[in-house]
Amino acid sequence: MQSFTEENYLKIIYHLAENTNNVQTNAIAEQMQTKPASVTDMIKKLADKGFIDYVKYQGVTMTEKGRNAAIDIVRKHRLWEVFLVDKLNFKWDEVHDVAEELEHIKSTALIERLDEFLGFPKSDPHGDPIPDKNGRFAKTQFTKLIELKIGDSGTITGVSQHSSAFLKHLEKLGLTLGKQIQINDVTDFDGSVEILILDKQINISREVAKHILISSNGKN
Amino acid sequence: MQSFTEENYLKIIYHLAENTNNVQTNAIAEQMQTKPASVTDMIKKLADKGFIDYVKYQGVTMTEKGRNAAIDIVRKHRLWEVFLVDKLNFKWDEVHDVAEELEHIKSTALIERLDEFLGFPKSDPHGDPIPDKNGRFAKTQFTKLIELKIGDSGTITGVSQHSSAFLKHLEKLGLTLGKQIQINDVTDFDGSVEILILDKQINISREVAKHILISSNGKN
DNA sequence: TATTTTTTTTAGATTTACCTAAAAATTTAA
DNA sequence: TTAAATTTTTAGGTAAATCTAAAAAAAATA
Numbered sequence A, B: 001m002q003s004f005t006e007e008n009y010l011k012i013i014y015h016l017a018e019n020t021n022n023v024q025t026n027a028i029a030e031q032m033q034t035k036p037a038s039v040t041d042m043i044k045k046l047a048d049k050g051f052i053d054y055v056k057y058q059g060v061t062m063t064e065k066g067r068n069a070a071i072d073i074v075r076k077h078r079l080w081e082v083f084l085v086d087k088l089n090f091k092w093d094e095v096h097d098v099a100e101e102l103e104h105i106k107s108t109a110l111i112e113r114l115d116e117f118l119g120f121p122k123s124d125p126h127g128d129p130i131p132d133k134n135g136r137f138a139k140t141q142f143t144k145l146i147e148l149k150i151g152d153s154g155t156i157t158g159v160s161q162h163s164s165a166f167l168k169h170l171e172k173l174g175l176t177l178g179k180q181i182q183i184n185d186v187t188d189f190d191g192s193v194e195i196l197i198l199d200k201q202i203n204i205s206r207e208v209a210k211h212i213l214i215s216s217n218g219k220n
Numbered sequence C: 001t002a003t004t005t006t007t008t009t010t011a012g013a014t015t016t017a018c019c020t021a022a023a024a025a026t027t028t029a030a
Numbered sequence D: 001t002t003a004a005a006t007t008t009t010t011a012g013g014t015a016a017a018t019c020t021a022a023a024a025a026a027a028a029t030a
Helices: A004-017 A025-032 A036-048 A064-087 A096-102 A108-117 A164-173 A206-210 B004-017 B025-032 B036-048 B064-087 B096-102 B108-117 B164-173 B206-210
Strands: A052-055 A059-062 A153-159 A180-186 A193-197 A200-204 A212-215 B052-055 B059-062 B153-159 B180-186 B193-197 B200-204 B212-215
Touching (some): A004 A036, A004 A059, A036 A052, A059 A064, A064 A108, A153 A164, A164 A206, B004 B025, B004 B059, B025 B036, B036 B052, B036 B059, B064 B096, B064 B108, B153 B164, B164 B206
Antiparallel strands (some): A052 A059, A153 A180, B052 B059, B153 B180, B180 B193, B193 B200
């Protein structure tokens, strides 16, 4: 059984490892909002416990054990988010911080019963997949909106930024999960994107377009 | 905002203060499963923060601030217990430890919405009253079963022991909340108590009788 | 390839919540 | 009311997770 801090490190290393092979000390420090020196201490400890492989100056990779531990935390986080939105009527931009605390509650029975209570949801309010109790989940095939070409269309199925500010902004623009969109134009000058949703033409910045995930068509 | 440990101390001091004026170091140590020396350290800290009044060698009493903080934790604990039993189908003997973790989640919005989701329950699965969001709750008028005389009757409305072993035992005997009972006899030799529930005659030990709370009649 | 810059680690402190052992105060009992 | 027992506190230390400052290694650049 790990401490809250260890769990947070594992989760962050897991997410960073989705994009790079060797996860670097500085990257972890930034995510954990702590100093690189503190990270070095902790990754030694996590390596001792067999959660990660660590070579000095080379960064870390997750072991099978570490990955399983991280997936378990991610599962809990996402199930709690569904609970908060579906049952307690939280908005999708209000759930992150609370789920960040709830994910550390240690009880297998609790999480299995919660899963059942929620009807075994496959994805959370932000479109992220929820691992089942064996840690399995569909690797989702998302395209970033920014990568689409003029004329392309698809459905908003996820976001890669969970900050309240970002999500509130999307909400205001009507860009919520499940919405159909089509790329009308891309502005050369600032790279902003003209999109069509429900016959309405709107313009979103590159920064926003980067964090909207689209599934090519008709898919769930 | 207090640490988990501080919250646990506050809760325990609050409960101990229900029975005595000055809560003693040793009593706290026993409840916290720690050493008296550690308690001395912590009560100094809690006194510095204004949660308790502390006079060396004289024990502690709660301040208004401390009481409010403690009641808030108790409220959370009991609401989560209701959630676990009513929504997730936990048994009344399975909820204590999980609620012990959940009570430390810091979010006023969460607990208010949970309260609403549960229908603003007035008592938890063990019959303990749930403070409302202003910290108010009915001071319940319970009598311990052990204090009843032959011929007395009443309704089981609470228990003063939350251990799984005790609650499972009660369940097996059919002694659950809401059951009507009547005292038929008290055995001189071991002080055990003969009681009648639903026309069935059973014998319970003094130890068990001490922890069953009865409301005199018809009351909820 | 040598030098500069960046990244990472080490060394030594700090804070929180604990501990043990011993001293001090209080309470109980002779 | 003194002695014994109990309770509480103090003193000094430990482990976890953090920090700063400085040293070492790796990467980038001239």
